[in-house]
Amino acid sequence: MADTHRSSEGPEGYDVHSAPIMGPFVAELLDAADLGPGDTVLDLACGTGFVAHAAAPLVGPAGRVFGADIDEGMIRVARDHHPRLYPDIAYTVAPADRLPYEAAVFDAVVCQQGAQFFPDLTAALTETARVTRPDGRFAATVWAPVERQPYFLAERRAIQEYGGPDTIRHFDKAFTCTAERLATALGAAGYRDIAHREVTFGIALPPLDTYAHDHLSALWGSLITAAGGAEALTRAAGLVRDELADHTAADATATLPFTAILVTATR
Numbered sequence: 001m002a003d004t005h006r007s008s009e010g011p012e013g014y015d016v017h018s019a020p021i022m023g024p025f026v027a028e029l030l031d032a033a034d035l036g037p038g039d040t041v042l043d044l045a046c047g048t049g050f051v052a053h054a055a056a057p058l059v060g061p062a063g064r065v066f067g068a069d070i071d072e073g074m075i076r077v078a079r080d081h082h083p084r085l086y087p088d089i090a091y092t093v094a095p096a097d098r099l100p101y102e103a104a105v106f107d108a109v110v111c112q113q114g115a116q117f118f119p120d121l122t123a124a125l126t127e128t129a130r131v132t133r134p135d136g137r138f139a140a141t142v143w144a145p146v147e148r149q150p151y152f153l154a155e156r157r158a159i160q161e162y163g164g165p166d167t168i169r170h171f172d173k174a175f176t177c178t179a180e181r182l183a184t185a186l187g188a189a190g191y192r193d194i195a196h197r198e199v200t201f202g203i204a205l206p207p208l209d210t211y212a213h214d215h216l217s218a219l220w221g222s223l224i225t226a227a228g229g230a231e232a233l234t235r236a237a238g239l240v241r242d243e244l245a246d247h248t249a250a251d252a253t254a255t256l257p258f259t260a261i262l263v264t265a266t267r
């Protein structure tokens, strides 16, 4: 099993319940990649295709959009659950360090919240450099430290209490990639003009009385249930709500800051 976010409801759960958190960052990532009409772009570690989907209208009918992810389930949902686009998106199951594309075919490679899961970051970025044309662009986001993200911090406490030691290790993986680590790997892979900045959005989450349970269940449900039974998931969701009570409105919605590190580079 890849060391990554897994979904107990399968990738369908990831697609529905991660969308409110992932969605706001997509436009910022694509803007940083400076996509234009006619570009050929790869969404690396595309998951269910949030970024690929938004890239299609930017590159237009003369452009091409590809998505690659190691997880067959993610690619299945990306292919089956989203509307056909023009240009249509070509999704492929592939690991980041062995991409099934010719050299120098992409004008840009984008990667939203995937780089922290690559077992060998430099090998993966060397591979993205291979498939990117000279002067092509790279843009990726990874999460800033969990301590600065109230929603994820609340989930972390819940997983620490109810998920067992293995689950917290998987959870923490999402927050372990620093800008420095990415910059070092990009340099080793042959990129230049490497830059980074933080991007923060105040995201209005759906009512937490259901969302706290649904998001935990989608990403960590099977592991929490394995550690403590079905009750553990209900208690874990309750803990998330309690932790965020001071930030929760009367209608149970909460608007919370989420911060990503956005790294850009030129091939």
Ligand SMILES: C[S@@+](CC[C@H](N)C(=O)[O-])C[C@H]1O[C@@H](n2cnc3c(N)ncnc32)[C@H](O)[C@@H]1O
Pocket: 002, 003, 004, 005, 018, 022, 044, 045, 046, 047, 048, 049, 050, 051, 068, 069, 070, 071, 074, 094, 095, 096, 097, 111, 112, 113, 114, 117, 118, 119
């Ligand atoms: C948090 S999800 C992000 C998915 C998507 N980019 C998004 O914006 O929703 C991380 C993704 O990285 C993928 N992944 C993890 N390791 C990978 C690898 N070595 N090669 C390719 N994809 C990988 C996972 O399968 C998962 O879909």
